[in-house]
Each structure stands twice: as structure tokens, then as C-alpha cells.
Amino acid sequence: MGDALATQREGTMLKGFGGSSLRVNLRTGQVQRRPLDPAFARAWLGGRGYVCKVLYDEVPRDADPLGPLNRLVVSPGVMSGNFGPTGSKCCFGAVSPLTGAHGDSTVGGHFGPELKFAGYDLIVFEEIAQGPVYLFVDDDRVELRDASKYWGKGTIEAEEMLKHDLGEDFEIAAIGPAGESMVTFACIGHDFGRQAGRCGVGAVMGSKRLKAIAVRGTRSVPIHDLPGLKELTMGVIKRTSTHPNMAPWQKFGTAMFVGWSNEHGVYPTHNFQTTYFEPYAGIDGQPLVDKLLVSNKACSGCWMNCGKYARVTLPEKPTIHVEGPEYETGSLCGGNCGFDKIEEVAYVNWVCDQTGIDTMSGGGFVAFGMECYEKGFITREQLEGHELRWGSVDDFEHFVDMIVHRRGIGDWFARGIVYAAGQIGHDSIRFTAQVKGQGMSGYDGRGAPAMLLSYMTADIGAHHNRSWTITMDEDLGKAVIKGKAKVVVYLQHIRPFFDVVSCCRLFWGEVDVTVEEHIEAIRLMTGWSDFTLEEAMRLSDRLWNLNRAHFLERNGGPGRKHDYPPARFYEEAVPSGPGKGARLTMEDLDVMLDEYYAARGWSRDGNPSREILEDLGLPETATRLETLDLLGPLMAPLPEVRGERYKPKAF
Amino acid sequence: MKIQVTQSACTGCRLCRQVCAIEKNGETNPRRSRLKIVAHFPAPGTYQPVVCDQCGDCAEACPSEAIVKDDRGVLYVDGELCDECGLCVDACKPGVMMRWDGVAAKCDFCWKCTEVCNTGALVRID
Secondary structure (H helix, E strand, C coil): CHHHCECCCCCCCCCCCCCEEEEEECCCCCEEEEECCHHHHHHHCCCHHHHHHHHHHHCCCCCCCCCCCCCEEEECCCCCCCCCCCCCCEEEEEECCCCCCEEEEEECCCHHHHHHHHCEEEEEEECCCCCCEEEEEECCEEEEEECCCCCCCCHHHHHHHHHHHHCCCCEEEECCHHHHCCCCCECEEECCCEEECCCCHHHHHHHCCEEEEEEECCCCCCCCCHHHHHHHHHHHHHHHHCCCCHHHHHHHHHHHHHHHHHHCCCCCECCCCECCCCCHHHHCHHHHHHHHEEEEECCCCCCCCCEEEEEECCCCCCCEEEECCCHHHHHHCCHHHCCCCHHHHHHHHHHHHHHCECHHHHHHHHHHHHHHHHCCCCCCCCCCCCCCCCCCHHHHHHHHHHHHCCCCHHHHHHCCHHHHHHHHCCCHHHHCCEECCEECCCCCHHHCHHHHHHHHHCCCCCCCCCCCCHHHHHHHCCCCCCCCHHHHHHHHHHHHHHHHHCCCCHHHHHCCCCHHHHHHHHHHHHCCCCCCHHHHHHHHHHHHHHHHHHHHHHHCCCHHHHCCCCCHHHHCCCCCCCCCCCCCCHHHHHHHHHHHHHHHCECCCCCECHHHHHHCCCHHHHHHHHHCCCCCCCCCCCCCCCCCCCCCCCC | CEEEECHHHCCCCCHHHHHHHHHHHCCCCHHHCCCEEEEECCCCCEEEEECCCCCCHHHHHCCCCCEEECCCCCEEECCCCCCCCCHHHHHCCCCCCEEECCEEECCCCCCHHHHHCCCCCEEEEC
């Protein structure tokens, strides 16, 4: 297939970028290389930006997310691999089988930088292969290769085999059996324990029969001002290495937030029934480090090493190695499923990683199954004679196997939690922890209203990375409803910015690297001396509105009807722990949504207005929405700046 | 004088390699560096940094006496004298003697790798 490669090596002389894109037709086997268009590069920057634009422009609105017309889009952004503070990320995107709209998920490790070193900023996969394949990328040599021997293997096993076959210096992104069987919350794994976990991007990869992408890049990315960039980044490294937050982050990573979230009354417990897990000390960062830690593990070019590589031996189980559990796994596969020993959480983390399901939606969906079993809504017979008890590793592992291989009611869950609830009945949809089909992250919004608003309004469903507000909710008052929506809008612009440029947001959030320093790093990489934070925030605003339009065009309107959480989150009070008594009402949710839509320049129905879309340079999108009767009238004067700047702190 | 390696402190971030490539080659690809990190995954799950220990095997193997000591006593490659034969690379047991564009390249203790390593995996010892 290398012969079919249309080679255009001239490139564009773009600084900071790999310089080329690849378009891979999996049905025909044709691979085309194109130079990256400088205007496209500046307008959409990369990562999540490219993903958003390609999906909006190319995927027909009636296309099945698991069919040939969906695209799988892979993009490392401008900072990836470029010795900035810090550029390790790579974005994977597709129309999501979970949410039915734009989906993206960003993974750290070394894959994004390696793609850049090979010369690529964007890969778009089209159609479906005849049989299992993987994409082999070795600088200019790009081939689709037979993947029969890897098909059926676990994610970690497949990565190990590919490295053995190709060489240790290839970076691998692979799916597991869950992706192969198109489980809607299947993930893409990389670097033995990192994942593009959300939105079911692994299911789309599996639907295309693409087992893996293997890449080696031996070139360097041209940098506009390399000495200047070196000076800036080495200065940031030196300064932040003594920041008081650096030591705990290096020691525990995100795992330390298990205790923190419990103390703050937001820790999801037993499928979000309450927000306090009494035996949390057994699964916090301390026992992880004391009992299981093998190595601290960092992404490319990162000096915070939040990854904790662990070794676990449980009775009657194989000894396993796993990266984690990080906080989201430690909550959603931890107290949320009733596991009170760190060994158990780490083991089920590995089960998810190896089979290739997202530990977040995976943990959340299994926890929902556990509550259904507790209530008698699903039976032992439906579980093939097994049970589904809180805190049972065997039950968890068996149920995941049912899901991955789509046996019996496992198939219901493989299709997603909303589908499963519909099949189970008993009005169980009321206690699903999801918005738009995406499982909630590891924070219960009843004790943090702006966090719930963040889930309700996030473009990919209930995911925390778009906006994380727990400390803001604390600062402004946990019961306070009004006045927080503008900050949520700001966070939905600033945090996804890091996914656009493919750097880690933790340095901004935790050790006070300023966003201005990131902007300066991008200037030094690209030579865009006129690049500003305002331009970056405007792109975030444009992406947010484009994704909203994409969602409405695929799922119908009004937008507001999609933005409510299940009833548990506005009907039930938190029954125990430091968050006891926290409760929101439907009226509270409406107050927050009204404020939010006004701050966005949308209608009271939650539809974008012509004014905001034209302001963002999207008049064609406005016209398209108008044709579909999805364009809303402004509910308040268009805010000149969307969002209110806020710097959340973790401690 | 040496780069002290503490294997268990290495996180595999490759900052040391990248800053070396930038400092010595003006390039961003960590492969263009003069040290290595060997990864052992998924098991046992450890990284092994490999640096030049100034053993002198490269200088001994060099037929054109291009690997010489600076005023600190540290071996470095005099590019003008290198005849690009590659014998130094073959002689280097740790495998950190490199050739870039034919010319031999080795660590000359510029210490940049130790400046970016904040975990204690690579420490400057004068």
C-alpha cells in the first residue's frame, strides 16, 4: 500500500507543526499525504480543534457512528512534542456512539510527539477495512498492514506484541476486545496504561477494523525560536519544581483526591447514592504508593510524573501491572462500585485497560448494574448464575466479560447506560449517572452545583475536563446557585484550549504555570508573534458553538431538553457524610441553565443564536440551524466577552 | 565528575533526552541525544537511564584521536578530526556513543540533562 501513497514532501514550512496530514481510506487501502494548509493550521490550531472541524464538515448527520461514514480523527496539536510546558497530548475524535454527536478524547504518553516527529499533525480514517488492519507509520513510510495476529488480544498485550514485532521505539495506540466488539464506551490505549478513554472512540476504531496505529518519527519539528523556547521552558521547570504542590503531585498523582473528594462531600459512592465512602482510606493515594507502586511514570516532556505504575497480586488472580488507579478510576471503579482495598481497585482498573473499556463510563455503568442488582431489577439468571455485588472483583470481572462479548444483558450495557436502563425498566433511568449518555466523572454535583451545570452543558456529555468547579463551588458557597454560570463558560473555554494545543492543563491548574506562558511558548514555536490569548479563547468559543450545533443537528432540539441530568441529581438529597443534606431542585437547574444560555449568547431553549454564530465567523452554521428550526433568538444582549475569568485551585 | 544515575527515580519523561538534542544538535527529537532511556513495560515496569560514564573505550578505539579531553578532563569529540569510521560507536558498551550525520557524538557533561531532571534520576556530581 506504500505505492499508493501520494507523496508531497515539500510541506509548508510551518514552524511548530509536523507539516503534513494523512487521509486513510480503510476500504480501498489508499493513503494520501497532504501538506498542512497554513490557514487551516492557524484557524483551528490542532488537536481537538482539527477534530471538531473535520467531524462537523465531513460526517453526514444521519451517519451511523459505527458505520463507514463516520471518521476517526487523530491529531496532536501545536505544542505536542515541542519542549513546551508541556506538550505530550494527542486527540482522538469521532462522532460518538455514546452521545450521538461530536466526541473527542485526549491521551498523554508519547504518541502525539511521535506523530509530530514523523511529520504528521492530522490523520483522518475513512470507511471500514475488509479485515483487521493496523496503520504502520515510519516517517514517510505509511502502510496499512494485516492485524489478524493482534485481533482479539487485550490492549496491553497488543501493544507489547507490536513493540516486540516492530521495535521498542515505535509508539502504539491500540484497542482491545471491547473496541473490536464496538462497546460504546470502548477506549484507545497507549503506553501501557494511558487511554483516550471517553466518547467511545475505541468503538469507532473497532468498527473500522483498525486494531492499532504504530508510529516512529525520527525527524525534528522545526521551531521558530528554539533558544528562546528552551529558555522559557527551562525557567518554568526550575520555578515549578519548588512549587508546594509539586511534591504531592509527584508522589501521589491524582490518586490523592480520593480522600479530598470524600472530605468535600462530592465522592461518588455506590452509584452516586451518596457522596461519602467510609472506608476511603483503603483506596486513597497513600495505600497506592505504600503497597503497589513500582515506578512513577510521566508523559513526554513532563516533570510532574502523576502516573503511578503499580503491581498487584490478588488471591486466585494473575499478577498484573497497571498504570493507576488515577482519581477518576479510583472513584468510579472505587467507592462507586464499593471496592475498599486498593488492590481491588487496581485490579479492576487493569481489567478495564486490558479489555479496552473506559474506566470512567465503565465503572459508572457497572455501578449502575450493581444498584439494579441490589434492587432486584436484574437477576442472577440474567447474570449467567453470577451476582453483581458491591465490592466483588469476581462479579465486576464477569460482568465486564459479558459486556465486552455482548452476552445476554451485557449487550444492553455495551450499547450504553441509557439503552440498558430502557431494557431494565423500573424507571431505572432516574438513577443513571450520565448526561447525553456519557457517564459522569467522579464528582457528584449535588454538593457542587456548578459542577453539575458543567456536566449538563458539556459538549461531550458529563465529563469534568471541560469545566471543573469544585473549589469554585467551595469558594462561592456550595449551596449557591446564582452567579456561577459565567465561570463555567470561561472554564469551558480555557480548559479545552489545552486539548486544542495538546499540552497538559495540570501545570496551569496545579503549579501556576500561566496561560500567558503557554501562549508565549506557542509564539516561540510558530513565529506567530501576533498570537494572543484572546484569539485562543475565541477559537474555544467557536469550537463550543460548532459542537453545540453539531449536537443539535444530529439529535434535534431544543437544546435545553438534552441538558438535564437524571432525577437522582435534582430529587434526592445526599444521605450521608460531609455532604449530607445537599440537594438541588429542578428550579435550581433552570436558574443555572438560564444564566448559562444568556452568558453564551443562546436562546432560552438552549439553541445558539445567529448573533453569536456570526460573531464567531460561523454564518453558514447559523443558516443551517435556521433551516432546521434550531436557531434560537437571543435571550439577553450578546455578551462582548463570553465567560468570567477564574483560576480554580486544587488545594 | 559524573552524572549519577538513580534508576528507580526515572519516570521515562525523556526531558533529559530532548534537552540534550536541543542543546547539542539544535533539534527537538529526543533520539538526537547522547543518552538513552531503556523502558521495561508492561513488566517489570521500570525505566533505565543510560549515560556516558567517561570510561574512555571510545577514545581508545578512535584511530584518528578525535576523542580528547577538555580542560576539566572530560572526553569530547573534536569534529574536525573525526573520520566518521564509527569504531567508537562499536566500542561503547552502554550504547550512548552516537553518530549524527556521520560524525561521532558523545556526552561532554554540559549538565543540561541534570538541570531538567527534577526527580533525582540524573544528578550532577562535580
